Amino acid sequence: MSEPISRMGVLGAGTMGAGVAQVAAEAGLEVMVHDPVEGAFERARTLIAGFLARKVQKEQLSEADARAALARLHATARLDEIAAAELVVEAIPEDLTLKTDAFRRLDAAAGTETILATNTSSLSVARLAATTQHPERVVGMHFFNPVPLMVLVEVVAAPAAAQPNVERVAEAARRLGKTPVVTTDTPGFIVNRVARPFYLEALRIVGEGLAGVEQVDGAMRGIGFRMGPFELIDAIGLDVNFAVSQSVYEQFFFDARYRPHPMQRMLVDAGRLGRKASAGFYDYQTDGTRGGVWPGISHRADGPTLEPLSGEQVQARILATIVNEAASAVAEGVATPEAIDVAMRLGTNYPSGPLEWGERIGLAHVVGTLDVLHALVPDGRYRVVPLLRSLAERNGSFFEPGE
Numbered sequence: 001m002s003e004p005i006s007r008m009g010v011l012g013a014g015t016m017g018a019g020v021a022q023v024a025a026e027a028g029l030e031v032m033v034h035d036p037v038e039g040a041f042e043r044a045r046t047l048i049a050g051f052l053a054r055k056v057q058k059e060q061l062s063e064a065d066a067r068a069a070l071a072r073l074h075a076t077a078r079l080d081e082i083a084a085a086e087l088v089v090e091a092i093p094e095d096l097t098l099k100t101d102a103f104r105r106l107d108a109a110a111g112t113e114t115i116l117a118t119n120t121s122s123l124s125v126a127r128l129a130a131t132t133q134h135p136e137r138v139v140g141m142h143f144f145n146p147v148p149l150m151v152l153v154e155v156v157a158a159p160a161a162a163q164p165n166v167e168r169v170a171e172a173a174r175r176l177g178k179t180p181v182v183t184t185d186t187p188g189f190i191v192n193r194v195a196r197p198f199y200l201e202a203l204r205i206v207g208e209g210l211a212g213v214e215q216v217d218g219a220m221r222g223i224g225f226r227m228g229p230f231e232l233i234d235a236i237g238l239d240v241n242f243a244v245s246q247s248v249y250e251q252f253f254f255d256a257r258y259r260p261h262p263m264q265r266m267l268v269d270a271g272r273l274g275r276k277a278s279a280g281f282y283d284y285q286t287d288g289t290r291g292g293v294w295p296g297i298s299h300r301a302d303g304p305t306l307e308p309l310s311g312e313q314v315q316a317r318i319l320a321t322i323v324n325e326a327a328s329a330v331a332e333g334v335a336t337p338e339a340i341d342v343a344m345r346l347g348t349n350y351p352s353g354p355l356e357w358g359e360r361i362g363l364a365h366v367v368g369t370l371d372v373l374h375a376l377v378p379d380g381r382y383r384v385v386p387l388l389r390s391l392a393e394r395n396g397s398f399f400e401p402g403e
Helices: 015-026 040-057 063-071 096-109 125-129 163-175 196-207 213-221 229-236 238-251 262-269 311-331 337-348 354-361 363-376 386-393
Strands: 007-011 030-034 073-075 087-090 115-118 138-143 152-157 179-184 282-284 290-293
Touching: 007 015, 015 030, 015 040, 015 063, 015 138, 040 063, 040 073, 063 073, 087 096, 087 163, 096 115, 096 125, 115 163, 125 138, 138 163, 152 163, 152 337, 163 179, 179 337, 196 213, 196 229, 196 238, 196 262, 196 311, 213 229, 213 311, 229 238, 229 282, 238 262, 311 337, 311 354, 311 363, 311 386, 337 354, 354 363, 363 386
Parallel strands: 007 030, 007 087, 030 073, 087 115, 115 138, 152 179
Antiparallel strands: 138 152, 282 290
16 A cells, blocks of 8 residues: 655645645645745745634634644745655646646646645646646546535546556545545536536526526425525626536537527626626626626516516426436546535535436426426436436436446
């Protein structure tokens, strides 16, 4: 068995890199941080110091431990200095050209025993690994923002990754106090893939004039979601949500199930990027207080209208598409049913894992909802995954051995 990782390199001192560096330093690892942008490390260290000070105030951390954690953070001027660690986590902007260049340089600088991990949320880990001479040591290590607070880490096993390296990354995540779930290298991994219908089906419902933004958000909060789809998109950022939607759609070869909605582009083009712009699906005051729905969303031409959906119908449509997507991930071997449910609870704060939830409300009910929708819109977006239909017909379970 390999020795536990004691040194971590972090490439990038932005929001994600600073978060990764903080949790690693708190966990007792020596952390070398490299960022070529002048002053980036100093800003990250100040940010981390503030987080640690608040933990001390809340009596979650002693002053001595906070000082020790800060002392374990080291700025490095050269890439080969972070490449000397047992594990290097790349946390630079989500740009393929930037990341491939970084991995080429890291691969050249690091010894063959160093594991190179990428924090990408939507890019192919296999594609990054292919730019290196040692693809067997490249693994995805997708943290969620804010890193100090979010428990989940998706450990992405690219096709060429050596299993011992995947296991070491998962163990490193546990060392940092995180819960790792192992996933294959599929578009969106687990969370960004299975979460797509929560947003896209909500957008379709509003786009079809079947319910308003507030009605949809209220309906989903009513069954335990902390935020409705539109509140959550505003919190994430319209630009970020749209970019991930486009990336997943393109990587699935323009499958209708993942097609972004024109409303997403419309709001981005209008500069309504969510809370950070004080304007998204909702208007926001300068102190962050949420106002009403932007009137531009509800401007519709006069003419015949469809019968509006009830809250229960909104819930049924959105849940059915989420369960179907989770079933698709199981069928394709993306991750185990247990891992998918854990990932969605921890990564998106779902009140229940989608597969367990689907079984609780009845898989036959889910299939029936999807079949009705598919009859109305037969472009494939509502097609039932064969595994889901099979389990519904025989009253089976995703959690049965061998499924």
